[in-house]
Amino acid sequence: MMLRPTESATIWMQQLGRGQRRAEGKSHLAVIDYIGNHRSFLLKPRTLLQLGPGDAVLAAALRLAQGGGLELPPGCSVTYELGAIDLLTSLLRVAGGDAALRAYYEDFRERLGQRPTASELFHEGYSPRSVRRGYGSWLRFVGAMGDLGDGQRAVLEQAGDLLDALEVTPMTRSFKMLVLLAMLDRDALPGEIAIDALASAVAELVRPSARLQADLEVPLEDARRLARLLAENPIRAWSEGRGTGGRVFFRFEGGRFATAFAVPDSLRSDFQDLVRELTEWRLSDISAAPGAGRGSAGPIHVPGEPRRRPPPAVPARPQAAGGRPRGLDQGPCRR
Numbered sequence: 001m002m003l004r005p006t007e008s009a010t011i012w013m014q015q016l017g018r019g020q021r022r023a024e025g026k027s028h029l030a031v032i033d034y035i036g037n038h039r040s041f042l043l044k045p046r047t048l049l050q051l052g053p054g055d056a057v058l059a060a061a062l063r064l065a066q067g068g069g070l071e072l073p074p075g076c077s078v079t080y081e082l083g084a085i086d087l088l089t090s091l092l093r094v095a096g097g098d099a100a101l102r103a104y105y106e107d108f109r110e111r112l113g114q115r116p117t118a119s120e121l122f123h124e125g126y127s128p129r130s131v132r133r134g135y136g137s138w139l140r141f142v143g144a145m146g147d148l149g150d151g152q153r154a155v156l157e158q159a160g161d162l163l164d165a166l167e168v169t170p171m172t173r174s175f176k177m178l179v180l181l182a183m184l185d186r187d188a189l190p191g192e193i194a195i196d197a198l199a200s201a202v203a204e205l206v207r208p209s210a211r212l213q214a215d216l217e218v219p220l221e222d223a224r225r226l227a228r229l230l231a232e233n234p235i236r237a238w239s240e241g242r243g244t245g246g247r248v249f250f251r252f253e254g255g256r257f258a259t260a261f262a263v264p265d266s267l268r269s270d271f272q273d274l275v276r277e278l279t280e281w282r283l284s285d286i287s288a289a290p291g292a293g294r295g296s297a298g299p300i301h302v303p304g305e306p307r308r309r310p311p312p313a314v315p316a317r318p319q320a321a322g323g324r325p326r327g328l329d330q331g332p333c334r335r
Contacts, residue, residue, distance in 0.1 A: 002033040007040045009047040016048075028075075035084055039091050048078065055092040056134030060144040062089055069146075098134055098141075101126045105145065115147040118281035128281060129167075137164050138281075139274060151270035159263065159271060162249050166278040169243035174215050175234035176243075177283040178202050179257070184276055190268070192258030195235075199227040211287060 006012050019029050035041040042058060049070070051057045064070050065080050072078060080088075104126060108116045118128040118138050128138040135141035139156055142148055148156065156163060169176060182201035183189035193201075203220040206212040218225045235257050237243060238250040251260050263271045 002031060002044075005040075007043060009043055012044065012047050035087060037087065037091070042088060042091055045080075045088065056098070056131070057136070057140065057144050059089065059092050064146075098131045101128075101130055109145075109147070115142060115145065117277050119277070119284050122281055122284050132167070137167055138278070139163055139167075149270065151267050152274060155263070155267050155271045155274055158267070159261070161247060162261065163274060163278065165244040165247065165249070166275065166282065171243075171282065171286050173233075174212055174283055174286050175230070176237065177279045177286070178205060178212070179230060179234045179238070180275065180279045181205055181283070183257075184272055184279070187272075189272065189275065190259040190261060190263045192256050195227045195231060195252075195255045195257060196223065198257055199223050199230055202226065202230065215287075 033044060046058055049061050051061055062085050066085055121128055131141040135144055182198055182205055183193055186193055186201050207220060218229050235252050239252040241248040248260055251258050
């Protein structure tokens with residue numbers, strides 16, 4: 001029985017760990033824990049289920065627990081009395097601003113058998129940023145909805161700092177996202193790419209869009225000027241940790257732009273899919289902002305019901321074999 005009150009996740013895990021010590025003739029462990037009418041008791045399920053920050057994440061986990069949908073190691077089970085779930089839920093402080101987005105998300109998934117991407121939500125007038133307060137990030141919201149695969153969850157755990165930075169890094173123009181999309185199209189993210197090859201890839205992305213061409217303000221045919229622009233603006237910002245809380249995720253040396261982090265080969269595809277989703281959303285956002293292409297942008301506020309927006313200037317995605325666009329491979333969702 002867990003009778004010692006604590007507000008420390010470490011102490012709580014130590015208490016639980018004592019019961020998990022092996023002993024001769026010991027085949028299993030049954031733990032009985034108690035909760036009370038105070039937010040400090042939310043620490044217990046949050047620690048046990050290894051949840052991230054935000055009450056909305058815990059609320060989603062409690063709904064799964066009530067429906068028997070928690071993913072646990074083989075041979076393990078967690079049972080909450082209905083009264084306990086009601087009490088814990090009453091202690092949560094979940095912001096209501098994401099209710100409309102969540103309803104649309106669930107309806108989209110129900111109708112199409114797959115979750116919407118951040119860009120798809122944005123195109124319908126919803127802001128993926130609205131879930132940050134409750135879930136910490138767009139991708140953590142997707143994870144709480146049960147729609148990240150095993151590889152994607154591993155990527156979020158290992159590269160979460162970078163993915164979080166992609167969601168919030170300040171932008172007044174499209175440059176930051178264009179260089180990352182260009183690297184993805186050259187299969188150089190993670191990896192490295194010469195500045196002239198990067199400029200060529202950016203030109204290919206921008207060429208179909210008059211708005212993005214105006215944003216660059218450099219003739220696409222002038223490869224030298226374009227390379228110099230990229231080196232002076234987005235590459236310098238990325239390599240100096242500007243807009244990423246001082247964290248340096250990229251470096252620029254000897255005319256080559258490279259990642260300063262590594263991703264296991266087994267997770268490379270999942271990593272690229274998530275990065276592409278975020279960069280395409282951020283590019284849509286900056287393209288649709290008032291004054292786009294003139295250095296003026298701001299956050300999108302969508303009160304109440306969604307409103308339609310003009311189609312943003314997102315570059316056409318390269319085609320893979322068979323004519324299928326490269327990008328997020330949406331398989332059947334896990335409910």
